[in-house]
Amino acid sequence: MPYASIVVPTFNSSATLGETLDALRTQNFRDLEIIVVNDGSTDDSVEIAQRHAARDGRVRIVEQPNRGLAGARNSGIAAARGAVIGFCDADDRWMPGKLAAHVAHLRAAPLVGLSYSGSVLIDQAGKPFGHAQKPRLRDVTTAHVFKRNPVGNGSAPVFRREALEAIAWRPAFETQRDWVFDETFRQSEDIECWLRFGLSTDWLIEGVPGLLTEYRVNATGLSARTEAQLASWERMVSKLRPRDPAFFARHEGAARAYQLRYLARRAISSGDADTACTYIDRALSSSRLPLREEPLRTGTTWLASRLLRHLGDAPIRAVRNMRAARG
Amino acid sequence: MTDPRPLVLHLVDDATPGGVTRVLDQIRSCTLMARDARHEVRPVSRKGGLPRVQADLIVSHLAISWRSLPALISFRARHSGTPLVHVEHSYTEGFTALNVPFKARFFTLLRTAYALFDRVVAVSAPQANWLARRGLVRSDVLQVITPVVDLSAFRALNTPQGPALRIGAIGRLHRQKGFDTLIDAVRSLPQREISLHIHGTGEEEAALKARAAGDPRIVFHGHSEDPAAVMSHLDIVAMPSRWEAFGLVALEARAAGRPIVASGVDGLSQSAGPQALIVSTPSAEAWAAALSARLKRGSTPGAMDRCATAEREFAAAWGQLLADLAAPQELHIAA
Numbered sequence: 001m002p003y004a005s006i007v008v009p010t011f012n013s014s015a016t017l018g019e020t021l022d023a024l025r026t027q028n029f030r031d032l033e034i035i036v037v038n039d040g041s042t043d044d045s046v047e048i049a050q051r052h053a054a055r056d057g058r059v060r061i062v063e064q065p066n067r068g069l070a071g072a073r074n075s076g077i078a079a080a081r082g083a084v085i086g087f088c089d090a091d092d093r094w095m096p097g098k099l100a101a102h103v104a105h106l107r108a109a110p111l112v113g114l115s116y117s118g119s120v121l122i123d124q125a126g127k128p129f130g131h132a133q134k135p136r137l138r139d140v141t142t143a144h145v146f147k148r149n150p151v152g153n154g155s156a157p158v159f160r161r162e163a164l165e166a167i168a169w170r171p172a173f174e175t176q177r178d179w180v181f182d183e184t185f186r187q188s189e190d191i192e193c194w195l196r197f198g199l200s201t202d203w204l205i206e207g208v209p210g211l212l213t214e215y216r217v218n219a220t221g222l223s224a225r226t227e228a229q230l231a232s233w234e235r236m237v238s239k240l241r242p243r244d245p246a247f248f249a250r251h252e253g254a255a256r257a258y259q260l261r262y263l264a265r266r267a268i269s270s271g272d273a274d275t276a277c278t279y280i281d282r283a284l285s286s287s288r289l290p291l292r293e294e295p296l297r298t299g300t301t302w303l304a305s306r307l308l309r310h311l312g313d314a315p316i317r318a319v320r321n322m323r324a325a326r327g
Numbered sequence: 328m329t330d331p332r333p334l335v336l337h338l339v340d341d342a343t344p345g346g347v348t349r350v351l352d353q354i355r356s357c358t359l360m361a362r363d364a365r366h367e368v369r370p371v372s373r374k375g376g377l378p379r380v381q382a383d384l385i386v387s388h389l390a391i392s393w394r395s396l397p398a399l400i401s402f403r404a405r406h407s408g409t410p411l412v413h414v415e416h417s418y419t420e421g422f423t424a425l426n427v428p429f430k431a432r433f434f435t436l437l438r439t440a441y442a443l444f445d446r447v448v449a450v451s452a453p454q455a456n457w458l459a460r461r462g463l464v465r466s467d468v469l470q471v472i473t474p475v476v477d478l479s480a481f482r483a484l485n486t487p488q489g490p491a492l493r494i495g496a497i498g499r500l501h502r503q504k505g506f507d508t509l510i511d512a513v514r515s516l517p518q519r520e521i522s523l524h525i526h527g528t529g530e531e532e533a534a535l536k537a538r539a540a541g542d543p544r545i546v547f548h549g550h551s552e553d554p555a556a557v558m559s560h561l562d563i564v565a566m567p568s569r570w571e572a573f574g575l576v577a578l579e580a581r582a583a584g585r586p587i588v589a590s591g592v593d594g595l596s597q598s599a600g601p602q603a604l605i606v607s608t609p610s611a612e613a614w615a616a617a618l619s620a621r622l623k624r625g626s627t628p629g630a631m632d633r634c635a636t637a638e639r640e641f642a643a644a645w646g647q648l649l650a651d652l653a654a655p656q657e658l659h660i661a662a
Contacts, residue, residue, distance in 0.1 A: 110462070111431055141428040169607055202423035202461070204430055242508045242609050244425050244569065 002033040002058065004099055004158075006086045007076030009069055011039040013090035014048055016216065019126065021052045021059065023093035023214075029100035034059045036090075037076045040066030045090070069154070070181035070189040077164060078177035086158035091216045093122075094155070098212035102158035105208045113163025113203025114194070116156040117212035124218065130320070133215070137207030142198035142247070145191075147255045147289075150207060153215045154190045166201045167193070182239075187225075187232035192239070199243045226263045226275065233259050254289035261290055261301055268304050271313040276305035333383035333653050335364045335645075340373045340389050344550065345499060346575045347388055347416050350474040357477075359642035364649055377402040383653045387413040391440045403443040410652035413444040414472075419593040420457045421570030437463045445652055448472050450573040451594025472648070473598070474573055475641040480555035481582035482633050487562045491586075491622045492521050495561035497554070497576045498568075500529030505567035505590065505609065507531070510538045512614035513545060521622060523565075524548060526557050558583045563621055566595060567606070567614060574598040582634045588614075588621050602631070 006024050010017050017036075024034050036049040038061060046061065053059040062079050064072065073087060084106055088094055102115040109115075121131040135150030144150060151157050168178040181193050198205060237255075241248045260283035267276035280302050283290065290298040307315055337354060341347045354366050364384075371377055373390070376398045385406060389395060391413075403411060418437065427433045441447050447464045448471070449455035455471045458464045494513065498504045506525060513523040522544045525535070532547070539545035551557045558564075564580035566589040577598040580587050589595050591605035599605070606617045 111434065139429060142424075143428065198424070200421075200424055202420045202427070202430055202457075239610070242505075242511075242611060244502070245507060246502050247425070 002031055002082050004029065004032040004084045004086065004103060005076075005080035005082030006032060006034050006088055006094075006099070007073055007080060008034060008036045008088050008090055009039055009072030009076065010036055010041060010045045010049070010090035011066065011069075011072070012041045012043045012045060014041075014043040014045045016091040016126070017045050017048045018052075020088060020090050020093055021049070023096075024088060025052065025056050025058070026096055027094065027099045028096050029103055032058060032099060033080070033082060035062055035076045035079050036060070037062045037064065037072040037079075039064060039068070039072040068183060068186055068189075070179075070183040070185060073154075073181050074177060074179050074183065077168075077180050080161075083161050084158055085161055085164055088155045088213075092153070092155035093126075093214040095210070095212045095214070097210075099158070101208045101210065101212060105206070106158070106160055109204070109206065111204045112206045113160045113166070113201065114151070114197060114205045115158050116151045116205070116207045117210055118207070119152050119156055119213040119215040120211045122214045122216050124216070126214075126216070128214070132211050134211070135207060137209060140205045140207070142195070143251045145194050145198045145205060146247075146251050147258050149191050149194065151190070151194045151205070153213065155215055156213045157194070160203070163197070163201065163203045166203065167197050185232055185236070187229050188236045191233070192236040195236070195240055196243075199240060199247070226266060226279070230259065230263060253287040254293075257283040257287035257290050259283075260286060261298060264301055264305055268301070268308055268316065271308065271316070273305065273309040273313075276301075277309055280305045330365060332361075333364045333649065334381070335366045335384045335386060335649065336380055336382035337366065337368045337386045338371050338377065338380075338389055339368060340371050340395075341416075342370060343499075346474065346573070349476045349575065350416075351388065353474075353476050353638075353641070354645075357638065357642055359639060360645055363642075363646040379405055382409060384649060385409055385411050387411065387444070388416060389413075390417060391415075391437065393436055396436065396440055399440060399443055410445045411443065412446045412448060412648065412652065413441065414448040414450065415454065415458070416450060416474075416572055419454050419570050419572050421568075421592045422572075425569055434461055434463060441468075444468070446470065446648065448648070450474050451597045453596055454572050454594050457593075470644075470648070472641065472644040473578075473637075474575060475578065475637045476575060478579065478582035478634060478637060481558060481579050482635075484555065484559050484583045486584040489625075491562040491625050493560060493562045494521065494523045494618065494622075495526065495557070495564050495585075496523065496566075497526045497557060497564070498566075500525070500527050500531040500535055502531060503569055503571075505569050506535055507538055508609060508611055508614055509565050509567045510535060510545060511611035512618060514539070514542050515611060515615045516619060518622070519544070522546060524557075524561060526551055554579060555583070558585060561585055563588060563618075565614075565618065566590065566599065567609070568592055568595055569609070571595040571598075577603070578634055578637065581631060582637070584631050584633060586621060586624075588617050 038046045049061050062075055064075050105115045119133040120128050123129045133152040140150055164180055168180050170178050181189050185192055260279045264276045264279035351368050355368055441464045446468050452471050459466055496506050496509055524546050526548045528550045564585050564587050568590050571593050573594040577587055581600050587599045587603040589599040589603050604617055604621050606613050
């Protein structure tokens with residue numbers, strides 16, 4: 001029985017699945033299984049997975065008709081045998097020491113159910129472009145999860161099995177296996193899961209130092225999907241609010257402001273000035289807390305959105321090129 | 328002539344008319360329990376120290392907090408020869424999830440406080456499992472005694488006949504009880520002949536009334552001194568609690584032969600009994616669906632034992648605890 005299971009949902013990811021599996025197979029911590037969940041791919045993702053499975057007996061393939069990312073992760077969890085279960089989407093990579101760090105963390109800290117790390121952001125070509133997620137690691141409260149999502153992305157967390165089981169449920173219409181991630185979400189399924197975990201269990205959520213995940217972001221078409229992303233975030237809030245209305249009354253405004261600020265920053269990245277201005281203004285009218293808690297980041301987001309509107313994206317491109325040249 | 332029975336002194340710092348007070352009333356008045364021991368209840372203040380007392384066994388029903396910890400440590404030191412038991416009426420996994428931002432620190436408090444006692448009594452098996460799982464209480468000092476109140480008046484009630492129409496919600500009007508979700512659920516039900524009867528008072532009263540405003544089917548009754556009379560007017564009892572160490576209302580509903588729809592958190596999964604309809608998703612939609620299903624089945628709960636042995640089991644468990652702790656020498660020889 002492998003000590004760790006890593007679930008790799010894949011849907012038409014033939015361009016990146018190979019490097020994801022390479023990164024997982026070369027983890028320093030070797031007592032693992034890699035569960036590739038083929039979520040109805042129509043490209044040659046499954047052939048790539050099969051080639052890895054032929055060379056490495058620790059790679060297994062689970063097939064399912066397309067159910068989306070949450071559904072693929074749930075199928076992977078159902079197939080997982082490990083005492084700890086991690087996730088790595090088929091376009092992301094893990095640094096060689098990532099699994100070892102989380103295994104050591106979960107062994108040393110019996111109260112921790114979800115262990116995560118920071119991430120380096122990589123572009124479509126798989127290259128870091130000077131951005132990272134460097135979240136708070138200790139003293140993480142559920143309010144912090146709601147506002148700042150320290151877990152960061154779906155390839156960052158490694159769970160203790162009992163902790164995942166504590167939030168599993170079986171919807172009435174589901175006949176095959178439990179849900180851990182809510183398959184009715186096509187976006188915000190990550191934060192919905194982490195927040196529900198915080199609101200319904202007494203497991204600690206804690207990070208380990210280092211940027212141990214390489215998280216790929218899609219730079220094109222970002223702002224087009226922001227409204228849909230915001231809508232799914234709002235649906236998550238509506239879904240979870242009955243669990244503790246007092247918690248939401250207290251933190252919802254600030255969390256929404258942070259969410260809008262995040263969307264503003266993405267709009268800035270894709271050079272969409274009007275969208276960026278709209279979002280940062282909505283953020284600040286939702287709550288002033290981001291200004292008080294993170295004045296620099298909030299202030300620069302506001303400033304960048306204004307500069308973008310008046311000067312175009314040349315200054316931002318210049319800064320980015322300078323950073324790229326330095327890095 | 329002196330009373331040969333050992334003296335069991337129960338310390339309590341909660342004077343509100345809730346579950347703890349009612350269980351202590353039961354301990355004080357139960358004739359079965361009086362055979363083994365004299366049970367006395369001593370109210371103490373939440374502020375300041377604890378008094379020096381004389382007893383053969385001391386039982387804490389106190390609320391554990393960082394503020395009360397020094398008083399507890401000092402109390403333990405001053406009663407080093409007397410067995411000390413703590414009954415945990417409040418804390419559960421669900422409580423911790425929704426009320427404790429820094430959980431590791433809270434677990435340190437509980438572990439430190441529980442270590443002062445010779446025995447820690449959980450009020451339900453799920454709560455005991457949580458205490459053990461989190462390493463808060465050593466397994467050899469942990470035991471479960473589920474609380475009771477006098478259920479005779481509830482057992483005397485006839486099972487409701489005919490269609491199930493009246494849903495009852497009984498308890499403190501506090502976010503713990505989840506009555507907000509229940510009100511939303513009932514509001515969304517189309518049946519005009521059903522009604523929701525909310526019994527209790529508390530800080531959320533105004534907010535809950537505002538939530539129910541405009542729906543004449545939802546009625547607030549305030550606190551009642553006669554819980555069996557309240558139960559007699561209900562067909563179904565709803566318990567959408569967000570956390571619940573045990574849930575006495577469920578026991579009363581079962582004794583009264585009333586079907587239960589419950590959230591199933593913490594101790595409620597035990598107290599609501601095997602026939603309860605459990606709503607595992609805390610949402611108005613899930614509750615509306617469950618209530619609809621339950622109302623359609625009518626108010627007959629099926630064959631129910633009405634918790635016939637609850638009081639006897641409670642008395643026997645305390646008798647055994649007393650025998651274990653208050654006569655350690657004989658036990659030692661016997662072992």
